[in-house]
Amino acid sequence: MSAPPRLPDYGSVLEEVRKVRRAGVVRLREIDTPELRRIADELHGSDGELSGGAVERLLRTAVFGIGGGSLQTAAEYTLGLAQGTRDWPPADRRRRAAQVYGVSVERFRKHHELMVLGQIAEQVVALAGRAPAHTAATATAPLPAAHRAIPLFLHGRVVTLTVHVHSVDLLRDVDVVVSPTNTYFALPAAYKSSVSATLRRAGALKDPAGGVVEDHVHDELRGWAARNGTPGRAALPGTVVATSSGALAGQGVRRIYHVAVAVPRPETNDYDVQPADVTRGVTRAFALLAEESRACDPPLTSICLPLLGAGRGGLPPLESFGALWTAVEAELARGAEWDVHFVVRRHARADLIERLLAGLTERAVRADRGIRADRGDP
Template sequence: MSAAPRPPDHGTVLAEVRKVRRAGVVRLREIDTPELSRIAAQLSNSEGELPGTAVERLLRTAVFGIGGGSLQTAAEYTLGLAQGTRDWPPADRRRRAAQVYGVSVERFRKHHELMVLGQIAEQVVGIAVRPPGAAGEPGPGAAGLPAAHRGLRLALHGRTVPVTVHVHSVDLLRDIDVVVSPTNTYFALPAPYKSSVSATLRRAGAHKDPTGGVVEDQVHDELRGWVARHGTPGRAALPGTVVATSAGALAEQGLRRIYHVAVAMPRPETNDYDVQAADVTRGVARVFALLAEESRTSDPPLTSVCLPLLGAGRGGLPPLESFGALWAAVEAELARGADWDIHFVVRRHARADLVERLLAGLADRGTP
């Protein structure tokens, strides 16, 4: 029996992906990438394939596995995988990738590029540890790498409930009616170049021109409009308040609504926030109340909702506590017989594993 593949070190893979960014795929044979070469050789189906060709195929598979959207497009430009960019200098590739996000080259270099390269490395690691026979490049209609969508069936309250855990950035979601976004009690969205869930949804929901420039910051503008109409500019809303906006440009991916949940209370004169688990539970309960209300007047009705781990970022809640708080509201909703299609989204495989373990442990509690 053959030994299981040795899991690669994420840091080592990331360092080699950075080398490829500087050189571009056109110079792959000139740079030293032993870990990428080892993984590529492990997956290669051709004995005579050149190392550089195998590594390029590995990187293309990894970038394809990101699943579309701005992140994949920026990754293609960053490495020189986009059509016609193989021989572009690294500065030109970086400039074009920055335009995808509508930010300056310097801002992209310091923030977005780190995220892009990290996601490529994470996909490579995921490919390396997949079971034999599952590591080929996905076909044209594939939604991404298998590990990015984990379907579960839970026994709860005498019935089977399907739950899906997504392991990728929130802007890669597709065909989900409502995406929940954590925000602060002032409903002030972060700048679109930041990496939080709310910043990512703002950025992805904006309408852009062909060069990547923002034409309409739709999600932000709709949320600001709600604040103005309800007379709360400059005043904090109650924690747990939920405000609905459209999904903006994300409607092209089948997303219909964003529910902004106020769970983060800014600490005066600091850049920090406080999040209480009880406010997460209260906010998610209100998400379901609003979902039921809007579903009755929507055509077709709203049926699916996706939840991140609210407050587990800058809010400071441990992931375990965040999940416990939101699951309390989810389980209460399912216990009364609600038939929503439930999704969770996390960016790290470790958190996805945690969510899966928790769901498995909680499922039997609701069974009579």
């Protein structure tokens, strides 16, 4: 019978969480957090080269476990886990967290911050109790995570990608959502289950009885077609059209990028999707993101991608991810600082993405070690 996992000392965990508060997650690899690293390793496994990423993933899971509300929001700002705050100085993060509670910075430091850090530490200790040292007879498997932060070692730096495992309309605080569509930019009926239909439905303004008052996404897309002389004619595969997010703006989603990847087969209800068109479309989506970001206040910084073409388009999930990853990797390889997200509805697909990214990281780490060895670097 396996021994139960060694529960960490709460005081030690709290002290290390305080270190992270002072340093921020951007400097995790520079600070000494042996207890957090041990817990991260037991829960997820880690590589010495990526220990900072493993600890960040542990902390994100712990903060997510708080369960929302002001406490979770303040915890995200306190550690630098909130979008766009990774490199904020500790004083700026503390000031923003104090605003969440509507108190002065000094009162937050003396009272609320102690509560926030304590709750993070409590969640970390609870996660340590779920480590896989439990026996099969006594262990209670945790629910699969709906949000997975995956550190990736890519071209000499660590980036963190997020995989969401839920319907696309549940996304929050992601600036841009990419939506696959056909080359006619004809959206499906709002009651259907595809990504584009779900976004159309979620973006519509409804009356108290649920009736559609304004079909924002659909109407904007039709307006684009009318202005560009394409109504009733197919656009080139890979074309990208931006619309507002309609009612999704209330969830922090600011734009929808409609990527034409599905080519209808004449006189059928079927489509053809070519992986090259997926890559081309995602590449253009990043170019549009860069263009629009400069004109927006605050700038656009994050983008979320479904597995384009893996629904009625017929592409296997592996092939779809490979096609869009080609564009994502090229963008990140040039040093772009976008916050990249993926969204899928099935945990099996999230597992696939996580395995693929883990394999990429392993190969990148080996290659980096080889390069440093050839140069004689330590």
